[in-house]
Amino acid sequence: MEVIVESGAHAIAVRVADAVCELLRRKPDAVLGLATGGSPLPSYDELAERCAAGLVSFARARGFTLDEYVGLPPGHPESYRAVIDREFVSRVDFGPGAVAAPDGSAPDIPAACRAYDDAISAAGGVDLQILGIGADGHIAFNEPGSSLSSRTRIKSLTRQTRVDNSRFFGGDVDAVPAHCLTQGLGTISEARHIILVATGANKAEAVRQLVEGPISARWPATVLQLHQHVTVLVDEAAATGLELLDYYRETLRLKPDWQGI
Incomplete structure (x- = not known):
């Protein structure tokens, strides 16, 4: 696991965009894992600007989103399908x-979840997965207590997650669906490279647990400690809980230029 501390969201977005562009240069038909939520948005802005400038193309690439609410009507503006579009x-x-995105309105939810995992496998697996992290350590909608080997499935959202997301539903917690479909921690862990983005002091404890805490379902993101290629991109505020911060800075300073992230 590599930890890179940047000055802010824009610098992180440049790092993410550089990694995506380099992947697509080497492999134009790469498969991308696309997170929704606030953390990846600056990276998407940066990539959209580069695409408009002719610096990168997604024409041969494929993508899979992480999750979707269950029960929202088709076309709802806050469905994650609509958001990523x-x-x-x-x-x-x-x-x-x-x-592609999970189908939260499928009549047979378990079958739809199996089909989604099968579709990722049929595409050759995810080359680069972009992730955010919740303040409680969840990734995608794998809430605390999730199985570390879980596959795409239906999950009940915690009250806090629904409160956090109510800002997208006019502040009405009851309008936020109680269930979602989410790629499991086992599914996510099969991506060949994972880039996790975290900004803000409210993510500091989750980042500390992710990087330096014990592997535990209490902090689902800690499963990434077992992954061979994870890059954690954080700003100064999100890095404040890291005991080995000086080491991470020194490691980056001494890193060979050819190694990339």
């Missing part, structure tokens, strides 16, 4: 149908 997919040159 609005914030990223529609702003770059993905081909039609190139980005």
Whole structure:
């Protein structure tokens, strides 16, 4: 696990965009894992600007989103399908149908979840997964207590997650669905490279647990300690709980230029 501390969200976005662009240069038909939420948005903005400038193309790439609410009507503006289309997919040159999302309105939820994992496998697996992290250590919608080997499935959202997300539903907690479909921790862990982005002091404890805490379902993101290629990109505020911060800075300073992230 590599920890990189940047000055702020823009510097992190440049790092993420550089990694995506380098991947697509080497492998134009790469498979990307796309997170929703606030953390990845600056990275999507940076990538959209580069695509508009002709510096990168997604024309041959594919994408899979992490999660979706259960029970929202088709086309609801706060479905994660709609959000990723609005914030990223529609702003770059993905081909039609190139980005898939879990089907939260499927009549057979377990079958839809199995089919989603099968679709990721059929695409060759995810080359680069972009993640955020919740203040309680959740990634995707794998809330505390989630199995570290879990697959795509239905999950009940915690009250705090629904409170946090109520800002997208006019402040009405009861309007936030109580259930979601989410890639499991086992599914996410199969991505070949994972980039996790965290900004702000409210993420400091989650980042500390992720990087330096014990592996535990209490902090689901800690499963990433077992992954061979994870890059954690944080700002100064999110890094305040890290005991080995000086070491992470020194490691980055001494890193060979050819190694990348």
